[in-house]
Amino acid sequence: MHVFVTGASGWIGTALTKELVAAGHRVVGLARSEPSAQKITAAGGTAVRGDMHDHGLLVTEAEKADAVAHLAFTLDFAEFEETVENEVEVIDKIGAVYEGTGKAFIAASGTPILAGHVATEDDHLDPTGPAGARARTAAAVLALSRRGIRSGLVRMPRSVHGQNDRNGLIAMLVGLDRQLGTAAYVGDGENRWPAVHIGDAARLFLLALEKAPAGSVLHAVGEEGVPMRAVAEVIAAKTGLPAAAVDPAQLGVFGALLAGDQPASSRATRALVGWAPVGPTLLDDLEAGHYTS
Secondary structure (H helix, E strand, C coil): CEEEEECCCCHHHHHHHHHHHHCCCEEEEEECCHHHHHHHHHCCCEEEECCCCCHHHHHHHHHHCCEEEECCCCCCHHHHHHHHHHHHHHHHHHHHHHCCCCCEEEEEEECCCCCCCCECCCCCCCCCCHHHCCHHHHHHHHHHHHHCCEEEEEEECCEEECCCCCCCHHHHHHHHHHHHCCEEECCCCCCEEEEEEHHHHHHHHHHHHHHCCCCEEEECCCEEEEEHHHHHHHHHHHHCCCEEECCHHHHCCHHHHHHCCCCECCHHHHHHHCCCCCCCCHHHHHHCCCCCC
8 A cells, every 4th residue: 555644754653654664555755854854764655845735745645645644733823723724725635636536544633632531432522622623624534534535533642652752742741840840730630641652553543544444533542541640750750850739820731731631442443443552551651761861
């Protein structure tokens, strides 16, 4: 299978490229810069230079491929609406050339936040919440399944963890803790984040590209919910910082995300595509020093 991957040089994209190549697939990855192109090549793919605004290039590369894995997104709050609008436009244009072909278009998304309830694959994203900010993108992807396209979503949990993670939410949390001088949690710290190891997330994306039915919503959740106090205590042990509850207002935009109880299930995903996560847990990776050394 020839797969066109946007975001191929990113954290999940690099892992997915390696998985695809190991499984015998050909990968062409979108690269915004020469360093990004070098990362794609090192992972075994072929790089094509461009970005999400190069609609002609994106459509051409998608048309040449058997499937698209869409992972690219630039989180710029100053231009957030414009970024989402552009993304939805690209999805529609690729949909026009994929219509009726049965080709796959699988995109990354986020697990829903349901205020303490365990989110399942049947739950919808709240467009007003942190994880649902790209709900329009998710809806556009699923709409492709009504046009003869094998489209679907792979929803990622708050933590997609592993060695060399430098930009994920756990890495951001550790950086914020160092600034505060406290390994922070909110309230009693029993609020939970779902988590998955990067290797398991990449394998699920591979399975989705290979065999997920049209309209599938999959959860890349290895752990249903990890208590944030447990996370803070391991960070404290590895850094020497004290673990303590903090006012979420001290954490800025991160406060609401850290305070939320947002567990998620992947039971339906495991049954549908035969996915079985085997990687280290989030606490394992923290104990190994991947985020604090």
